[in-house]
Amino acid sequence: MLGQQNIKGTTINELNIAGKPFDIAKLKFDVYTELAHVPQLVWNSLAADKNALHTSYLSVLETVDLKDIQNIYVIYKYNEEAIGITFFQKLFFTGAALTPYLPQPNNFIRKQFFNFVAKITAVIKGYILVAGNLLLTGDGGFNFNQNFSPQIVSNLLKAAGDYIIATAKTHKIQLSILTDFTAVYADEAVSKTLCKACSYNMFEADPNLVLDISRWTSFEGYKQALTSKYRVRLKKVLKESSNLERFEINLANFETHSNTINILYQNVMDRIPFKMAVVNADYFKLLLQGLNGKFKIYGYLLNSKLVGFITAFTENELYEVHLIGLDYSISSSNRLYNRILYDMIELGIEGNFKTISFGRTANEIKSTIGAVPERMICYMKHRNFLLNQFTGLVLKVFKPQPWQQRHPFKNNVA
Numbered sequence: 001m002l003g004q005q006n007i008k009g010t011t012i013n014e015l016n017i018a019g020k021p022f023d024i025a026k027l028k029f030d031v032y033t034e035l036a037h038v039p040q041l042v043w044n045s046l047a048a049d050k051n052a053l054h055t056s057y058l059s060v061l062e063t064v065d066l067k068d069i070q071n072i073y074v075i076y077k078y079n080e081e082a083i084g085i086t087f088f089q090k091l092f093f094t095g096a097a098l099t100p101y102l103p104q105p106n107n108f109i110r111k112q113f114f115n116f117v118a119k120i121t122a123v124i125k126g127y128i129l130v131a132g133n134l135l136l137t138g139d140g141g142f143n144f145n146q147n148f149s150p151q152i153v154s155n156l157l158k159a160a161g162d163y164i165i166a167t168a169k170t171h172k173i174q175l176s177i178l179t180d181f182t183a184v185y186a187d188e189a190v191s192k193t194l195c196k197a198c199s200y201n202m203f204e205a206d207p208n209l210v211l212d213i214s215r216w217t218s219f220e221g222y223k224q225a226l227t228s229k230y231r232v233r234l235k236k237v238l239k240e241s242s243n244l245e246r247f248e249i250n251l252a253n254f255e256t257h258s259n260t261i262n263i264l265y266q267n268v269m270d271r272i273p274f275k276m277a278v279v280n281a282d283y284f285k286l287l288l289q290g291l292n293g294k295f296k297i298y299g300y301l302l303n304s305k306l307v308g309f310i311t312a313f314t315e316n317e318l319y320e321v322h323l324i325g326l327d328y329s330i331s332s333s334n335r336l337y338n339r340i341l342y343d344m345i346e347l348g349i350e351g352n353f354k355t356i357s358f359g360r361t362a363n364e365i366k367s368t369i370g371a372v373p374e375r376m377i378c379y380m381k382h383r384n385f386l387l388n389q390f391t392g393l394v395l396k397v398f399k400p401q402p403w404q405q406r407h408p409f410k411n412n413v414a
Contacts, residue, residue: 026080029160031167032073035062042075046085051294051315052133052140053087060286061135066277068092069134074160076144084144086157088164089134091276093175094125121394124387126174129164131157134277135323137208137359137376138180151189154178154379158198165383175391176381180205183375200379201392206400207373209366211345213319214354219346222370230368230408234342241339249297249309251288257299258285260306264325272361279323284311295322298343300336308336310344317354319344337362341369367406 032038040055047053061071072088132141142157157178165173178200186202194200216222223231249257261281269278287295294315300308307327313320321344331337341358348356358366363373380395382388 027076027078029074029076029156029163031160031164032075033070035059035071035073038073038075042082043073043085046075046082046143046145048143048145049316050140050143051291051313052136053085053143056290056292057287058087060283060290061133063286064279064283066279069277072129072164074164076156076160083146084142084148084156086131086142086160087133088141088161089130089132089277090127090164090168090171090173091130091134092126092171093128093276094122117394117397124175124382124391124394127168127171128175128177129161129173130177130179130276131161132177132179135279136180136320138357139182141179149189150181150185150187151193154181154185154190154194158194158200174383174387176383178379180208181377183377186375186377194379198381199385199388200381201388201395202377202379203395204400205376205378206360207363207375208360209358209363209371210374211348211356211358211369211371212354213345213348213356214317216349219349222345222349225410226370226408227410233368233408237335237338237342240333241335243302244307244334244336244339245301246343247299247301249299251285254285254288254297257306257309261309261325264306264309264327265323266325267328268324268326284323287311296347298340298347300340302330302334307331307334308340310340312344312347314351314353318357319348319351319353319355320357321359337365341366345369364403364406367403368408370408373405 035055035058038055044054047055051057058071058073068091070090072090074086074088075082076084076086132139142153144153144156148156161176161178165176178194191202195202213222216225223234226234249261258281261284265280269275284297288297291313294313296312296314298310298312299306307330309325311322311324313322324340326336344356344358356371358371367373380391382391
């Protein structure tokens with residue numbers, strides 16, 4: 001265990017435990033740097049229905065040994081009773097990785113300005129602490145057994161993060177990031193606490209694309225909800241992808257496809273300009289072994305050759321699309337990616353899920369199947385005051401790339 005710390009000096013002033021005013025002296029947290037030392041029964045009870053917080057998933061992250069990433073675990077307690085948890089990751093970061101997200105204007109003066117910003121941004125480097133999981137989208141990095149307000153949750157995450165940074169003995173942490181909150185964490189109370197009182201810089205990350213499928217009981221019902229234009233599009237995709245054969249990859253057949261899975265996954269990673277964590281086929285195999293059917297892999301064959309795969313977590317009413325692999329040489333001609341998206345909808349409806357989370361990237365394509373953007377809010381702070389001011393200015397430049405949202409349903413039903 002890294003240590004135990006009382007929470008003091010925070011701006012929490014509205015917290016109630018079981019409906020009663022709290023005594024801040026009784027509020028503390030325990031910090032662990034190894035999962036083996038975490039009290040697993042306590043942790044898993046607080047993880048509740050968030051699969052990605054359960055030790056069965058977190059043990060996979062430790063086993064695959066993500067390169068240069070250290071996992072850190074925090075349990076919050078009130079009067080010695082555990083009330084919440086947060087999962088942190090520590091890693092090395094360089095601002096040069098953000099260059100692809102800078103605007104590329106044609107205007108000479110603006111172009112020179114952004115070239116200058118790129119050079120200055122590259123100076124921002126060092127170890128960072130992220131509250132959340134770099135492999136996942138959304139607020140899956142924390143959970144509490146009380147219905148705390150976003151302001152309280154952000155305060156608790158900040159307090160634990162500050163302690164981890166202050167006690168780091170090697171690889172001093174330069175940046176801290178509270179990541180992937182829903183838009184409710186951008187409200188005035190949270191903003192006032194983190195931005196004004198604690199000098200964090202708020203920024204908007206690429207959105208998560210989600211689709212409400214609770215209204216349909218069959219894929220046919222989904223098709224009928226589409227406008228004629230998008231029904232024609234769907235039929236065309238199904239026709240052009242008819243040579244693809246979908247099948248489930250499980251532990252019995254995994255080794256047969258393991259090498260190709262690595263290649264297809266790397267194909268996708270090579271096209272992503274900014275990535276902090278990369279896995280391999282071992283990660284997928286371990287998830288199949290450890291999650292007891294709550295993790296799925298579907299492969300796509302073309303002439304008996306694996307040309308694509310998609311992975312997904314099943315979490316109560318949520319069907320969460322995870323990582324993907326594609327053979328780009330045949331993807332366009334066989335509408336592979338589009339077919340995968342439609343198949344995810346079909347599988348989600350058949351599984352009686354309520355929502356599909358499609359994650360980031362390819363926003364416009366995902367919107368053509370009905371997915372809508374869910375804003376993702378993050379907060380960042382540099383430990384150096386002057387660099388933190390510069391970080392705030394830079395973050396105003398780095399914004400999600402604009403894209404055109406499509407509306408495929410009749411009467412523009414979201």
